Amino acid sequence: MAYDKFTILTSTAVPLPIENVDTDQIIPARFLKATKREGFGDNLFRDWRYNSDNTPKADFVLNDPTYKGKILVGGKNFGSGSSREHAAWAVYDYGFRAVVSSFFADIFKGNCLNIGVLPVQVSPEFLQKIFDAVYADPNTELEINLPEQTITLLATGEKESFDINSYKKDNMQNGFDDIDYLQNIKGEIQEFATQRPF
């Protein structure tokens, strides 16, 4: 049992319509010095969120009280760059439980799934609809239904389905992680290891 269970999430959303958001923006390297998984949310998007004197940048979305919620909506190719799981931890620790984009970088996507943040990949058209709806009405709610694999704009009922492999889906719904699985097949792994030449 590793993290929160995820079934249906209904929330307002925070829009970040920038493409290629890399993990150095999500959390800069100088904030990776902790040896415990605590407090990374404080430095989420640090250099977009704060000036060099640590005062908030008024024009960044996380500093705008108009937008809040448990769903972060980002532009294409979200999470590119470094493999730092700290980026997923920062997203989680800030309070997000799902990230929506039209395209995710591989390692970031895997890291999210491993800690219980759901990456939801939608079409570019649906992503634009979400941005338009949230800008038109910041109180607009999205429903992410993991069992049904759908994401819905509740105001209009427009929905799209998303992909997730059945193993990861089961893990997310039950709060299991891969270590639970791997511990159960340790004998099989040890047998395999004896066959490896190096």
Next chain:
Amino acid sequence: MSKTLFDKVWDSHVVRKIEGGPDVFFIDRHLIHEVTSPVAFLGLKSRGLSVLYPERTFATADHNTPTINQHLPVADPLSANQLKQLEENANEFGIRHWGLGHQKNGIVHVVGPENGITLPGATIVCGDSHTSTHGAFGAIAFGIGTSEVEMVLTSQCIMQPKPKKMRINITGSLGKGVTPKDVALFIISKLTTSGATGYFVEYAGEVFEKMSMEGRMTVCNLSIEMGARGGMIAPDETTFNYIAGREFTPKGEAWDKAMEYWKTLKTDADAVFDMEYTFDGSSIEPMITYGTNPGMGMGISKAIPTAEEVEGGKATYEKSLGYMGFHEGEAMIGKPVDYVFVGSCTNGRIEDFRAFASLVKGRKKADNVVAWLVPGSHIVEAQIKEEGILDILTEAGFELRQPGCSACLAMNDDKVPAGKYAVSTSNRNFEGRQGPGARTMLASPLVAAAAAVTGVVTDPRTLIEEETLELA
């Protein structure tokens, strides 16, 4: 059935296939460093788990280490704590540890190959995206998150769906002053920063066949920058000559047996890739980046493209050029340079320093440039001294620092100040990557050398004399 090189190595490491899910994938060799491992060890301890095969994991300190005065205590208490945690965790679980000051210490992707930890046909992971470097030997190597580091420690496996397959062929030969770094930046500029996401790449063609191991490492290192999990090159005589006799390579009968296997590690003639690209090597120029991701690269003699000429949204493009202080249509040649950084897991090996030295030899560092030359490991540092490269550098007004990741990600004190321009041989030009507000132009060691001696972005071909070409 015909198989690709990637299929052969991947399929031989699958412990179990999960219907509708990932493969349980066996890892031969695991590299760890101080930044992405502490929470994994914490996880092990809180679950009461042990390390299944400690001899398959290797620890080195690199991301957070100072590059001067390494004999003194590390000043930053948070960095010092991470280094201490790595050492304690390694000791507690019986893992080999090459900490700060150890003669084998260095950047994880430099020390792996130079000690023979990296082998053809092996699977290698590390909590660092540039683990793709090791694919140069015909290994499957890729970066993982900390949850996966914990999985490997306790089970020697991770759970991964098999990626799709891409082959990138570069035909012909490279022109004057064009290095492996330029080949990689050229490919990324064509495919974009997400063009290979979901794929594992095999690099093939004459250009890679003729390339040195170190050049191949530079190319495979940058695979992640186009979104690929990793990249690999079929092992050949160049590979076998490089690994022979290194500390952790098989010896004697084990070597002969391994060689039999390694010689089978090539893509079958009629194997099929999900995606394939072919480029002409002679069309590649020395490259430089002008924007805030590694896909924003161009031939050094060209002009910065307009928003209409590139893929992606105009707003994102304008934000990127705005950060750099550049404009569409401008030339890069002649742009001012404040810092030059030579080093990193991309270009911190002996050949990179040879190339840099070949161009600065007999010239002087420009007064307006601060140069940080950081060897990838103590072994590289020793080679620089033994080969007389240090004398050339010193004569030209340069100093050599001590090994580590340094200004590539600026976790230590090697930070480029806000607004300043750096020509860097590293791998990422993201906003703030080399320090908050720093502006990075990625390039080869030759382009870095040309900038370091002229003080502006300069086409290295204008400084290269015919007899030094071979070094490049």
